[in-house]
Amino acid sequence: MKIAVCVKQVVTRDWPLRVDETGQWVRDRDASFEMNEPDAYALEEALRLKEQHGGEVVVCSAGPPRVSQVLREALARGADRAIHVESDVLATADTLTVGKALADALRVEAPDLVLTGLQSDDQGFGQTGVVVAELLKIAHSTIIMEVQISGEGHIRVKRELEGGWFQWVVMPTPSLLTIQSGINQLRYATLKGIMAAKKKEVRKVEPEVTTGESSQVVVDLYVPEKDKKTRFIEGSSTEAARELVRALREDVRVF
């Protein structure tokens, strides 16, 4: 079974982000980057399926040259080879543009299964996987908590619904699944894996990107206005703790 995994590179979670001079994106020129965590769960699921059923894991990322970092990371964790859809524009492009670039790269690979994370930690539109499935004209299912390879040409997947409900869905392959975080426990790259990754193939693909046609554009990015007036309690930890407990007891009387 050939499994393709789409991973995104995002700014490291703890990086102190600021809006850039255009007011439309974040200042990320000097930021540190990491693999989008929801995609790490998709990669892990692909590696586990390969361990159970054999086959190949191909990892694919769209973005500027810096994206090769997350591809190396994926190879170090156990992916067999990588495809880098390289274009500076893809760092901030809309989901349809990114989806087309990824779908074009994956079409020639003809994977049996494509896995993506549920959403990205930066833009968070939560639809790239679904868009790629439509462009590849394959079936998809989202928010997946378990994958069973039930037989030739079919899979059975467990979808998470609302309010603690779940549902099994049987669908044909090839298909695309967006993986819910928490489906598995992540592995980390071993030293052996990191060494092995150096010999693995990273194929670069130049996408045909047309940006002028984007149907949505960020015109303003800003820090949200507060719903509430927060009272910040200052002082040492002990002083702040005492004042907070006093306020909760005497001012709002919650205990």
Add this chain to the structure above:
Amino acid sequence: MILVVAEQREGVMNRVSWEAVVAAQEMAAQGFGPIKVVVIGSTVAGVADEVAAAEVAEVLVLDHPALEPYTSDGFVRALTQVVDAESPDVVVFPYTYQTRDCAATLATRHQRTLVTDCIGIKSGPNGVLFVRPMFQGKFVADIAVRGPVPHFVSFQTAAYRADAVARGVATAPTRRVEIELDVADIRQRPEAPFKEAKQAVDLTQAERIVAVGRGIKGQEYLPVVQQLAKALGAEVAASRPICDTGWLPMDRQVGSSGQTVAPKLYLAIGISGAIQHLVGMKGARTIVAVNKDPDAPIFEVADYGIVGDLFEVVPALTAALGD
């Protein structure tokens, strides 16, 4: 014209679909034109009558046996025919798991993108802007849609109040729309929905909750917050990542994929406050946030905030409660 896709379950329109109607009514007031609501499913006529009481131009009934149970292929094929026949300027979806499964497919089929998780609408000099959180809620973006219609947007849970829906002076006309849908074209075969083993913890009944997030750094440090919870007589809860890593069981999770709570007191410890968490707890009466990042979005909903190292602040709180 605005087309709202309304979801129902077992003959009842869901609350978030009413929220989408309210959002559409605000868009209509800003010049997006009249509202049509399409009620989708199998035997949905009763829901259509319910929707017709709202101030909308028309209710479309998209009723087909192959639409129950839900499948993305079935819904996309059906909705594509409605969108193409009605030619709306914008298609509005409520925030549901079905929307997350099929709305982007519908948008892609029309060569458009879907603006997801909107929390507001603004009118600017260049037309209407859709407001949505980005970067885990650290920022908010105003998004302009451009190019040929239709545009596709979905609204985040609780961004609009379902009970704010404007009622019409007269009942809106209801029209049945005919579609062609062959079960053989539906690739997903869903089985009956089920619940996992009974949830051990009902956080919805808790008066006080101490919730922990990524800031706790490791499972071995959980006793720090568990001691605070004990001193407060509170239940321990968590944001999604803590349950994803298995540090606490899934039934302790608060947020859009966990439980929605409204306790008297909610202490958010080391939780940054992504929108998926906020929707599950912002109904709490008093919210306290402890976080080392003064810009963390959790402070947007907090009544009290302490900016500091939770490993110092939380033990100090536990001690102060014992005084």
